[in-house]
Amino acid sequence: MTQLRTRFAPSPTGYLHIGGLRTALYSYLYAKKNNGKFILRIEDTDQGRYVEGAVEIIYRTLHETGLNYDEGPDVGGDYGPYIQSQRSDEYMKYALQLVESGHAYYCFCSEERLETLPAVNGARRYDKHCLSLSKEEIAERLARGDKFVIRQNMPTTGSTTYHDAVYGDITIDNSELEDQILIKSDGMPTYNFANVIDDHLMGINCVMRGIEYLSSTPKYNLLYDAFGWERPMYIHMPPIMKDAQHKLSKRNGDASYEDLINKGFLKEAIINYIALLGWSPKDDSEKMSFDELLSKFDISGINKSPSIFDPVKLAWLNSLYIKEMTPEAFADYAAPWIEKCYLKNFDKALVCKLTQSRIETFAEIEEKLRFLVEFGEFDSSLYDNQKQKTNADTAREVLPKVRDKFAKVDQWDNEHLYGALIELASELGVKNGKVLWPARIALTGLAATPGGASEIAELLGREETLSRLERSIERLG
């Protein structure tokens, strides 16, 4: 049995978008699941769209997410080069072979003539005008140096059927197929041609890609047939949408992998989430490690319909990964986020301890603790709390005592601070809440905070805590 070989073939046009990453993920998983090889090939036949640095982003993202390819531009392999622009000589040779066998032909038509072609069913279709050119005429125009393209000669009758692993049998009438260009006038192959040649030359026997190629696949198969090559297995995948009508696309500024990382999502969560968009395991697993994905992945679980990218569910998954991080790992990962804002002035370990269970993305750390540097006027009705039986009046009584208790605390940590507050409550013969609630409000001016009164006092430090208490007491009059 021949070894399974899948490939991921992106064009270097910027950040790796989510749909592309998912295609790479599935290709990788399917290959590894079957002891096959996963190959990376860069499709840069359109120099106009080339973006500087895009290739490096692809390498980095794939390595970072664990989608390590067995062969590729930067890791080598027996079927290189793995960058299409470096294989240009190959294509013309194969195109000429097709011209020889009648499966393709030279076309000298000008853009102007093409534009005069009548539109059929809303689309302009090439009329095979140059197919009837005589050998002599072609030779003459070639010798004269006329610009030309090479077109695939499609059959005009009958139909072509192929089997797709997720969509089943797909049949397209040959009359729907246009005589597509194989070699452009600049001598470069089109994607449609290079793709087939390279896949065959690289021994790719399983093609996984987006559904946008579903209806053009018959054209590729006709090419395989013309060369007498064996057709690969096809696995097309539904698109990932932004909403019911629009595809997620980087052109619209939608999230790329890099964007998500920059927004504070963990790569594990991103991979886990996109694996679930359009695929589901046999059991009801949702949170899965990379290894679990590998063992559970199966193409029979791939869906046929488009799925909408839901940032809310991604955030939920992300929070799950955040919670299981060790305090050390969390602190490590949070460091850059803490470093770029006011939080760097506070005890980092405490900041981490207070936020780890309260955030879904790292970007939320800053806003969660903004009150540490913003403390102004606040409505005294915040002291009202039905359950704790507190209000501005009870606060007026309790707060000075809290201040005095805190002033006497010798060891400024949560344990001692909490102990002091509890002690005060018991001395006053009231429920803990009667002291804790107003203390927290007086320190933050917020109805909800990421931590209780003592934890916040610990973070604020002795000086700031006493100062805030003083100010709040004054305001109550």
Next chain:
RNA sequence: GGCUCCAUAGUCUAGCGGCCUAGGACGUUGGCCUCUCACGCCGAUAACAUGGGUUCGAGUCCCAUUGGAGUCACCA
């Protein structure tokens, strides 16, 4: 517009003729826990697009309608 494909709750999905009074998850929501919030735990909410068939029996098969996606480039 032609062609191809798709159609279970707001969202991601399970379901491959009887096990479905349709399961899981996110979200929303009620409660418990609790130094507020969050976490955690328990419960609730909401779907088979419509209409015809086939069958003893249809979310599951067929057809039509409707809705949606993809494609029709010297872009990939």
